[in-house]
Structures are given as structure tokens and as C-alpha cells.
Amino acid sequence: MIKLHFPWFKSKRTDLATSGLLEGFTDFHCHLLPGVDDGVRTMEESLAVLAEYEKSGIREVWLTPHIMEDIPNATEKLKERFAELQQEYTGNITLHLAAEYMLDSLFSERFEQNDLLAIGTSGNGLLVETSYYNPPMDFYDILEKIRKKGFHPVLAHPERYRYMDMKDYQKLKSMGVKFQMNLFSLAGSYGEETLRKCCMLLAEGMYDLGGTDTHNLAMFRRFVAEKKLSKEECKGLITLKK
Numbered sequence: 001m002i003k004l005h006f007p008w009f010k011s012k013r014t015d016l017a018t019s020g021l022l023e024g025f026t027d028f029h030c031h032l033l034p035g036v037d038d039g040v041r042t043m044e045e046s047l048a049v050l051a052e053y054e055k056s057g058i059r060e061v062w063l064t065p066h067i068m069e070d071i072p073n074a075t076e077k078l079k080e081r082f083a084e085l086q087q088e089y090t091g092n093i094t095l096h097l098a099a100e101y102m103l104d105s106l107f108s109e110r111f112e113q114n115d116l117l118a119i120g121t122s123g124n125g126l127l128v129e130t131s132y133y134n135p136p137m138d139f140y141d142i143l144e145k146i147r148k149k150g151f152h153p154v155l156a157h158p159e160r161y162r163y164m165d166m167k168d169y170q171k172l173k174s175m176g177v178k179f180q181m182n183l184f185s186l187a188g189s190y191g192e193e194t195l196r197k198c199c200m201l202l203a204e205g206m207y208d209l210g211g212t213d214t215h216n217l218a219m220f221r222r223f224v225a226e227k228k229l230s231k232e233e234c235k236g237l238i239t240l241k242k
């Protein structure tokens with residue numbers, strides 16, 4: 001059972017900025033590596049976002065740039081850019097490099113070549129995503145191949161996939177797929193349906209990891225400043241602080 005020791009917990013809604021809920025949080029999904037995808041564009045903004053993270057109490061971050069047919073980032077180039085960020089950043093957040101893989105033909109190619117950036121301290125997680133509207137035709141086969149190769153599939157923001165319902169989520173969990181929740185989904189940033197699914201999955205305890213999916217400084221500042229959490233949302237976030 002989760003034990004709660006926050007003095008604000010008796011209130012109906014909790015202000016995220018002052019709650020302390022992000023203290024010690026690990027962000028498993030963000031686009032802070034500068035100039036490599038549709039996320040942060042400059043080194044200066046990356047450092048500014050990390051400074052905001054520090055103020056919020058976040059202490060560990062996995063940078064997960066897109067790798068897909070439309071953004072065919074090369075692993076070595078990402079490693080080089082990550083080394084540059086590590087050299088510039090002097091704060092107290094521990095930084096790691098992984099990637100967010102679209103399950104497309106480029107992923108299949110990289111997968112066969114063992115050209116992968118894994119996520120998680122065990123080094124065997126793969127953060128993957130699909131189109132928001134349709135899964136790949138061989139979706140479950142791909143996930144099974146990932147698992148058989150010794151990796152744990154980690155599905156990014158499952159609440160955002162319009163084609164999924166509870167039966168889909170249950171099947172994925174039965175296959176050993178881990179779920180990563182976007183904190184911005186709780187803020188309603190992706191619409192009411194995504195918010196509804198996020199709350200449902202959170203209530204069912206189906207999430208394993210949390211992430212912001214931050215793409216820019218304004219996005220993170222707006223979320224922290226505006227989001228007020230319900231008691232159930234607070235409980236859910238506490239379970240994701242790992």
C-alpha cells in the first residue's frame with residue numbers, strides 16, 4: 001500500500017509546482033537533445049529546460065530523440081551530440097541517452113543490425129511508439145521479436161493511441177510490455193479523450209514509467225505552472241517515482 005506523507009494531500013486539488021511530487025522524479029521520455037528532432041533546437045534552451053527541471057526536483061533524465069523514417073537519426077551522431085550536452089551541462093541531474101523508436105521499416109533495419117539505444121538502468125528497455133491512428137500490421141509480432149531478443153518493449157504514451165482500448169492495453173500487458181505515461185496527458189494537453197484514458201490506466205495501475213515528453217521550455221513551464229492534481233493523480237505519480 002502507498003503511504004502518503006504530503007501535508008497538502010487533504011485538499012481537493014494539488015498545485016504541481018509546490019507539491020514536491022517531482023522531487024526525485026526520473027523523466028524517462030523527453031526531447032531535450034538539441035537540434036536533432038522536433039524538440040529543443042539549441043543548446044541554450046536545453047540547458048534552460050534542465051535548470052527548470054532542477055527547480056522542480058527532477059534528478060534523472062533519459063533523453064529520447066526520435067528515430068523514424070522521417071527523422072533518421074544515426075546512433076553515432078546522437079552520441080556525439082549527447083557528449084556535447086554533457087560537456088556543457090554542469091548541474092546535478094544525471095543524464096542518459098536512449099531513443100524513441102517509431103515501429104517502422106527503419107526500426108526493423110536498426111533492430112536487425114543491433115543498432116539500438118536502450119533505456120533503463122538494466123540496459124534492456126526499448127522505448128517504442130506507433131502512429132496515433134493505426135498500429136503497424138505486424139505490431140504484436142514486432143513486440144514479440146523485441147522480447148525474444150532480450151529487450152523489454154516500453155510503449156511510449158499508450159494513452160495517446162486512438163485505436164487502443166482496454167482490451168488492447170490488457171493484451172499488451174499480458175505480453176510483458178511496459179507502459180510509459182506522459183505527464184502532460186494529465187494536464188489535458190492532448191485532449192479530453194487522452195486525459196480520460198490516462199486517468200483510467202493510472203487508476204488500474206498499468207503504468208510502469210513516467211515521462212514528460214517535453215519538447216520545449218514553454219511547454220514544461222506551462223505544465224508545471226497550470227496543472228492541479230486530484231488525489232488519485234497524486235497517488236499515481238507517487239507510484240511512478242522510481
